[in-house]
Amino acid sequence: MKITKKIPDSFKTKTNKINTRDLVIPPSEKTNIHNHHDREYWSVKSGEGVLYSNNKKVKLTSGDYIEFSPFEAHTVENLGNEDFCFTSYWYVDWESLLAVFDQEQQFDSKLMIETAFPTPNGPLHLGHLSGAYLISDIQKRCCELIGIEYFSYCGTYGHTNHIDKTAICQKVSYDNLVSRSEEAIFTALERFQVNYNSFLPHFPSSEEFQYSKNMFLNLLNASPFLIEREVDHPYSEASKEYVCESYVAGGCPQCGEITIGIECENCGLYQDECNLIAPFHSVTKENLVLKPVNRLYIKLEKEISDKLLIQMYCNNNAMSRVCYDNYNKYLDKGNLKYIPVSSLRKKGVPVYGEQVLSVVMERALRSYHGISQYPRANRHLFFCGYDNMCGSGMLLPYILKILGIPNSQLPVGVINNFCLLENKKFSTGENHAIWANEFLSSHPSDLVRLYLSYIQSPTINSNFCLKELYNLSNQFVTLLITIFEEWNRLNTYYTGIVEAGPWLKQDIIFYKELNSSMSFCIDNLLSYASKATVNRVIYLLKSIKDYIFESDSYRYNQNYLRTRLALISYAYQCLAFCLYPLTPIISTCILDCLNTDIANYQSQKNEIPVIEGLDFSKLIEELSKIKEDVL
Incomplete structure (x- = not known):
């Protein structure tokens, strides 16, 4: 402009x-x-x-x-x-x-990567991992490649009464359920090759968090946008108490589908229990009455909402634009007027008498604490599922904005669609799931990551199919074994140090294709288009295989053969760089064979190495074992 x-x-x-x-x-x-x-x-x-x-x-x-x-x-x-x-x-x-x-993409130099916090009321399933956890980890690994400073942040802190419900159902204490669930979550993330710079536990004891919490509450209580309202709240005459969040269900005021009083899985609207249509108790099914009570709210101001809408639109990718599109739908229907600040939940952070911070306000507290740990951030991405879109992708930045967080540090929602299992949503409650720890204990995480990346779509739901996973994995591993076996065979015809000599036009085209593939893969991964990257990787593997087979005709011409071998080794390096965000273990093994690592991406991504004594036998052996044992 x-x-x-x-x-x-x-x-x-x-x-x-x-x-x-x-x-x-x-x-x-x-x-x-x-x-x-x-x-x-x-x-x-x-x-x-x-x-x-x-x-x-x-x-x-x-x-x-x-x-x-x-x-x-x-x-x-x-x-x-x-x-x-x-x-x-x-x-x-x-x-x-x-x-x-x-033009090459311009990247932010200090990026905060925040991932939706898993609720510690049970283990993770593959549907969980396929979304925010995989996509944010890919983003983090792209930052490692291109040399961008980042801070990745997640945790299990948050007092939704999902945990209370599960503890009662399983006849265990709240603390016991949280403890064993956290352990299961840590193990699943570790097996899936996902880790964070900072992980906020469910029971934080650090002085830093206590300071963040006090500062957040001070800013909130001093905000001119904080108001007190008398509202008609769902109430159980049977138990003589108000019923809130996951204990209350009813019709969503946006789409009409039945939802609990937190977020609608159908349209993503963050719920105020007081606005549910025909509310009923989600456990006992009792029809609830409405009884007045005073609660704290934040009123949404049009001027601030308009500015946030502009920022959402300018984040020009499909997974962020969904926030802009749906925010307008909620506003048009009058369903985003107030943000609930206080909740009648029994556990949580006190904010108004016996009332505690609502779910979305606890998310804001978590983000506030994350920003306080990484104040240098000049961009903030928040990865979450479609059902968290309104609370985390829209209301969260609004809350932080009115509390004084700079625009550059407001979270930009990256919204993933649901991963289905047999065309039905993964569901912990209905036990319709493939549990992550069990599956990853018998399936290589790299192949699971590759397949989940392949089925991921920025605009529609994906569908997990075990047969498809095996087919893609088998194709991928077979191609890898082939190109490395062919290197070992072709290299027997050459003696000495491998350094590029005379080039043919076909060599130049191949070199250009390798560099183009690296740019294509990284650009698409940074834009959350992982399926396009997997397709390009498969195409690249086939191109490398064809190039090696064609090189066989030069096996008795040492001058041309050395150029071919040098370009093939460079192709392996390019392949490893493309694979690193998707399959970090396999990528690292390839780079180890080449005596380099991802830290050299910037300096070596266009350089054809001078090599001597490459041997992929161990890598071939490991890949063959995967194929034999799993595929």
């Missing part, structure tokens, strides 16, 4: 047709935020407006010319008392468009 007092030069020299349109924005109105592939400029004729573009806010007046590059998101709002009038001019600049495509 550029603002000047003259027509942009790129339009002065344009000879083809330029499209034009006059627009009038009445007072207090605004345009829909959007981006497009056209090059565009506006000429302001009269009035005053406020332009929002790529998280920048600029005042516009008569005589201003504003130029937008392709894909720059923008919207303008009329905050004055007169019409804001401007003319839009646009055309497609294909050369500029291609230049945008060719």
Whole structure:
């Protein structure tokens, strides 16, 4: 975006047709935020407006010319008392468009990666791992590759009464259930190759957390947005008590589906129990009455919501755009007016008499503590499932914003869709699941990660199928074994140090393809398109296999053979770099054979190494054992 007092030069020299349109924005109105592939400029004729573009806010007046590059998101709002009038001019600049495509992604230098906290009321299943935990770990490993400083954060802290319900059902104490569930969660994450810089336990004892909690409560209580409301709350006449969160169910006011009083799994809306349609007790099925009670709330202000909507839109990928699309749906239906601050739950952080922080406010406390541990963050990604979309992807940044957290540190929701099992959602309660610890004890985590990455979609639910896992894994492992066995065979025809010599055009094309594949894989993984990366990896494996087979005709020509061997070893290195975020163990084994590691990605990603004495026998043996034992 550029603002000047003259027509942009790129339009002065344009000879083809330029499209034009006059627009009038009445007072207090605004345009829909959007981006497009056209090059565009506006000429302001009269009035005053406020332009929002790529998280920048600029005042516009008569005589201003504003130029937008392709894909720059923008919207303008009329905050004055007169019409804001401007003319839009646009055309497609294909050369500029291609230049945008060719630019390398610009990465934030200090990234906070926060993952939704698992509830310690039972073990994790593959549906859990397939979403936020895998996607955020891939993001973290991409940061390791490209040299971006990051801070990964997760934990089990949080007092949802899911835990109470499960403890009562299993006839164990709350503390006992949490303890054994935490151990099972730690083990599953470790087996899945997922770890964090900081993990906040369910019973935190650190002085740092106590300080964060006190600061959070002080900021909350001092906030002018905090209000007290009398509301009609679900109440059980049988037990003579208010019923909240997971103990109450009813119709969702957004979609009408039956949901518990936390979040709707169908539409993602964060629930205020007081707004449920025909509430009933989720355990006893008793129809509940409504009884007045005072609670604390935060009122959602339109101006703040609008700014957050712009920020959501500017996070230009499918897994973040879903927050923007659904936020508008909730607002249009009037279901996001107040955020519940206090809850009538029995356990938690006291905030209002005997009332404790609500679920979404505890999430805000957790994020606040994470930010306090990593104050250098200039971007904050929050990975969670579709059912957490409203609370974590929308309300969480709103809460932190009104508490004074800078825009650059507000969490950006990365929302994954559900992973289904036999076309039905994984369900702990219904025991419709494949339990992570049991499965990972007999299946290599790398192959499970590869398959879950393959079925992952940024826009639709995925479906886990054991037969598909075995088919993909078998194809992948067989290709790996083949390319390394062929190296050992081809290398017997060459003696001495392997260093690239004369190149043929086919060698140049192969080299370009390897570099293109690395860029493609990392770019797609950073954009949460892991399936495209897995497909490219399979294609790359086949390309390497074909290149090796073609190289057989040069086995008696030492000069050409050394170039081929050098490029094949470089292909292994490229493959390992592409694989690292997906299959870290296999990737590390390949790099070990090549006497390098991921720390050399930046310095070696385009360099063809000089090599001597490569031997993949041990790696082939390990891969063959996997194929024999598992596949």
